[in-house]
Amino acid sequence: MSATLVSPKAFVSEYPTWCPGCGDFGVLNALRSAAARLGLQPHQIVVVSGIGCSGKINSYFNSYGLHTLHGRSLPVAQGVKLANPELTVIASGGDGDGYGIGAGHFMHAVRRNVDITYIVMDNQVYGLTKGQTSPTSPTGFVSPTTPQGSADGPVRPLRVALANECSWIAQGFSGNIRQLTELMVQAISHKGFSLLNVQSPCVTWRPTILENGEKVGVYEWFKKHLHNLEEDPDYDPTSKAAAYAKLLEHGDLVTGVLYRDERPSFREHLKGYTDRPMADLATKPDNEALEGLAAQFR
Amino acid sequence: MRTELVWKVGGQQGSGIEKPGSVFLDACSRLGYYTFGYRHFMSRIMGGHTNYQVRVSHRPVFAMGDCTDVLVIDREGAQEAIDMNLPEMAPDGVIVADAGMEAALPESSSIQLLKVPFHDIAAEIGGDLYWNMVAMGASCAVTGLDRQAFRDLVQATFGRKGEKVVQANYEAIDRGYRYVLDHFGTFSHLQIAPVREPKRRLTMEGDNAAAFGALAGGCRFLAAYPITPASMIMEWMAREVPKFGGVVVQAEDEISAILMAIGANYAGARGMTSTSGPGFSLMQEALGLSGLTETPVVIVNVQRGGPATGLPTKPEQGDINEMVYGSHGEIPRVVLAPGTYDECFYDTAAAFNLADTHQCPVIVAMDLTLGMGKGTVESLDWNRVRIDRGKLLDAQSLTQLGAPYQRFEETEDGISPRVLPGTPGGVHLNTADEHDFVGRITESQDTRRRIHDKRLRKVQQVDFPGVALRGDLPADLLLVGMGSVTGPMWEAADRLNTKGARVAVCQIRRVWPFPVEEFTAALAGAKVALVCEHNATGQLAHLIRAQCGGDLLPGLRKYDGDPFRPAEVVQRAEEVLADVRNARIA
Incomplete structure (x- = not known):
């Protein structure tokens, strides 16, 4: 693969309909840069997305795209990858999509360890349906569906992934595209399931965060609170205990690679499984093979 | 003897x-x-x-x-x-x-x-x-x-x-x-007489026959969740499919199972899922995804007693409405109904051709008696299995198009050529939102009407027999049914005809699109019909009335968890025949 052939512009299709200032612009730009840096061509990538503002990403990213159902990007993406291991498969969605309605698929995709990358644009709010509480909204979050403040505790996706031994876990921030691009390159290169949770602020429905009785701008708040693991030379991302300690220490507000291991991906456990596109196998077995199969019924 | x-x-x-x-x-x-x-x-x-x-x-x-x-x-x-x-x-x-x-x-x-x-x-x-x-x-x-x-x-x-x-x-x-x-x-x-010169035939369960048919028909991908009475399909394929380069995934639930199968088909595999009623209910939303994105998928639904958890180990045909009408909105689909073990093999193989050529979900409607029952198959003819992948463009044919590729091109038969991901020159978006002919999200009223019509007309012509007739027409009585009820109807007709009655059997082979012309022609050849089905509300009879018009046909409906026996079909048939005679005398 040559890293110089493709420009990020090759992955530009339409101009997004996201609100100006939306964190998802940062995710889109980082993904275009990462794809270019990996030397990928648009036809080699499939972006499978869920529903929500984040799900629109494949309308704006020039590659094969499959925009599916709310919460269902992961099973579809796994099916795509299993049917054609030559494709680079990226699943994407938001916190409502992936950690709410699709949470069951998330946990099982983590443990199945199919070689896909899952990019979640986490903004702690439902955007496209206009500002309701999401699974990652903090307790007490006031919204049209929780006028008295949300009673639920938030889902902690990084901890869920770690508990199920996700083979690659990182968090990025839309306000740091340089780091986000680097994380995407690593996530896509990882052989196995990689989770990249991105703090991708919603400037329309969650423009500020209340801190000590004062409203702080959402970007400013994240910049202030996010702890970059890369700045800690002693941090060992191959230690589950160290990873969990960091999450507890910083209330999950970390960026960088949290955890990685090299356990075998799904396909490495299988015997006989093709490494070619399965489209080539969609044929009738020869008569000898069919007779061999029929013999068990005689 | x-x-x-x-x-x-x-x-x-x-x-x-x-x-x-x-x-x-x-x-x-x-x-x-x-x-x-x-x-x-x-x-x-x-x-x-x-x-x-x-x-x-x-x-x-x-x-x-x-x-x-x-x-x-x-x-x-x-x-x-x-x-x-x-x-x-x-x-x-x-x-x-x-x-x-x-x-x-x-x-x-x-x-x-x-x-x-x-x-x-x-x-x-x-x-x-x-x-x-x-x-x-x-x-x-x-x-x-x-x-x-x-x-x-x-x-x-x-x-x-x-x-x-x-x-x-x-x-x-x-x-x-x-x-x-x-x-x-x-x-x-x-004492039973020995068979002279015994022939070694095949003995198969319907589930295994369907699984074998899938493999023969090019299927190399199955995602499923264990469920009675469909698990045997998954177990057989898990054993055999890897020998042909394929994979079987045990999904976390049936939602995931069908979606993985849709993803695999999108990427070019022949993929399917197998399930029973509760799982099929969970698949309803994804049926619409297959329908709207025009992605092929095959679903084998081995029906069991419902509703809810129902009678997990007993036969029923209570999902007919769900298979024909299920999922919100309107989609093209095909529903096939094998009635014998060899039909389980051939129909499942054929389902993949129909899914590929019509780019829509194809449901193989089985039931527990057929799926878990076991019986003799005279022989299987490999030549009857053929592979037709439908309209598919590769990189070379894309360069010869002479116009930009449109995934959902408006064609006369509604079917637009497909390009598999990975193909140079065919990059496009496919979305479960309503979209235009290129694939972009749209809410244009004109486009919506045209593309919805385009999808629905894809199944106007389906190359699969609608009904299978057994016996001679004209007849006094036409027994009508599908799936595992077929065998008991055949035997009942034989017994009645031996006694001098004139009874024919019309097996519904394609439940959807309903074979209106074929069925109406058969019905016209009989004085009266009796719809034998494994449910209480007469789902098949009502489907026939909705599609063919006329009065609701008399029924024999069984929903007590026991398979149909020939004798009970004979008994009800004799009642109906007596009614016909009495009406004539009156």
């Missing part, structure tokens, strides 16, 4: 009753008889009554026997086995029971009870498990079946375990056989 016999083994669930049942069936198949097996069981691992009925005949049989001639019962749960099965016993039937059982027959019963010390003999031979083979030997003595077929099966099954195990099994067969002859003599009225 007889040319037909119904044998059954019953006992307590969890004691391995299905094993002697399938051994008996396989041995009879090896002897050249036609067979039909059905297992009655409950949704629990241990306890409760279970039985396995095997019908053995010189001619093809397509249904359970109306009554049982020979019943073998184990020591555990003997009284329940007697109580459950006595009503089904032929008046001159025989029960072969373990000598250690404490159960008894009612004094008035005409049934003969033979007590054979299955377990004592087994213990003498060296292990309790041998009782199965003692019972097989005893069954041979009662029915005159050739013990050699059982010995051959033992050799085939236990040969790997060594000569000692094989010899012990032989001894078990012989001791059971001799015990019956020495203590009870022969039963001339139960």
Whole structure:
């Protein structure tokens, strides 16, 4: 693969309909840069997305795209990858999509360890349906569906992934595209399931965060609170205990690679499984093979 | 001598009753008889009554026997086995029971009870498990079946375990056989004539036949969730598909299962999922995804008793409405209904061609009796399986298009050429939002109308037979049904016609798009019709009325968890025929 052939512009299709200032612009730009840096061509990538503002990403990213159902990007993406291991498969969605309605698929995709990358644009709010509480909204979050403040505790996706031994876990921030691009390159290169949770602020429905009785701008708040693991030379991302300690220490507000291991991906456990596109196998077995199969019924 | 016999083994669930049942069936198949097996069981691992009925005949049989001639019962749960099965016993039937059982027959019963010390003999031979083979030997003595077929099966099954195990099994067969002859003599009225020049046919469960058909039809991807009565499909494919480069994924639920199959089809594989009612309900949303994104997918739905968890181990055809109408919104789809084991094979293979050519979901509608039942398949013709991947463009044909590629191009037949991801020059978006002909999200009223019409007209012409007729038209009565009800209808028609009636059978082979012309033509050839179906509300009859017009046809509806028996079809058919005669006289 040559890293110089493709420009990020090759992955530009339409101009997004996201609100100006939306964190998802940062995710889109980082993904275009990462794809270019990996030397990928648009036809080699499939972006499978869920529903929500984040799900629109494949309308704006020039590659094969499959925009599916709310919460269902992961099973579809796994099916795509299993049917054609030559494709680079990226699943994407938001916190409502992936950690709410699709949470069951998330946990099982983590443990199945199919070689896909899952990019979640986490903004702690439902955007496209206009500002309701999401699974990652903090307790007490006031919204049209929780006028008295949300009673639920938030889902902690990084901890869920770690508990199920996700083979690659990182968090990025839309306000740091340089780091986000680097994380995407690593996530896509990882052989196995990689989770990249991105703090991708919603400037329309969650423009500020209340801190000590004062409203702080959402970007400013994240910049202030996010702890970059890369700045800690002693941090060992191959230690589950160290990873969990960091999450507890910083209330999950970390960026960088949290955890990685090299356990075998799904396909490495299988015997006989093709490494070619399965489209080539969609044929009738020869008569000898069919007779061999029929013999068990005689 | 007889040319037909119904044998059954019953006992307590969890004691391995299905094993002697399938051994008996396989041995009879090896002897050249036609067979039909059905297992009655409950949704629990241990306890409760279970039985396995095997019908053995010189001619093809397509249904359970109306009554049982020979019943073998184990020591555990003997009284329940007697109580459950006595009503089904032929008046001159025989029960072969373990000598250690404490159960008894009612004094008035005409049934003969033979007590054979299955377990004592087994213990003498060296292990309790041998009782199965003692019972097989005893069954041979009662029915005159050739013990050699059982010995051959033992050799085939236990040969790997060594000569000692094989010899012990032989001894078990012989001791059971001799015990019956020495203590009870022969039963001339139960002797079944041997088949001259026996032919080795196939003996298959519908689930296995469907799984085999899928593999033969190019399917290399299955994602599914275990569920009775469809699990056998998954288990067979998990064993065989990797030998052909494929993969079987056990999904976390049926939502994921169908979505993985859709993803695999999108990427170019032939992929499917297999399930039963509860799982099929979970798949409804994804059916719409396949429909709107025009992505092929095959779903095998082995129906069981519903609703909710319902009757997990009992047959029903209660999902007809859901298969035909299910999922919000409107999508093109095809629903096929095999009625025999060989049709399970051919139809599932054909389903992949239909899914690829029409780019929509194709549902293979089976039911528990068909899926888990087991019977003779005369032969399978590999030439009848062909592969048609439909309109598919590769990189070279894309360069020759002369215009930008449109994934959802507006064509006359509604079918637009597909490009698989990975193909240079064909990059496009496909979205489950309504979209334009290129694939971009749209809310344009004009585009919506046109692209919705385009999708729906894709199934105007479906290359698959709509009905299968058996018998001559014109007839007095047309029996109408699908799936596992087909066999009982055929047998009922044969019996009635032997008595001078004029009865034909119309099997619905393609439930959707409903074959209006073919069905209407068949109906016109009969004075009256009777729709036999496995549900309470007459879903098939109502579908016929909605599609073909006219009055709701008379029905025979069964929803008590028991498979259709030919005798009950005969009985209802005679009532309907009498009504016709009386109406004529009046």
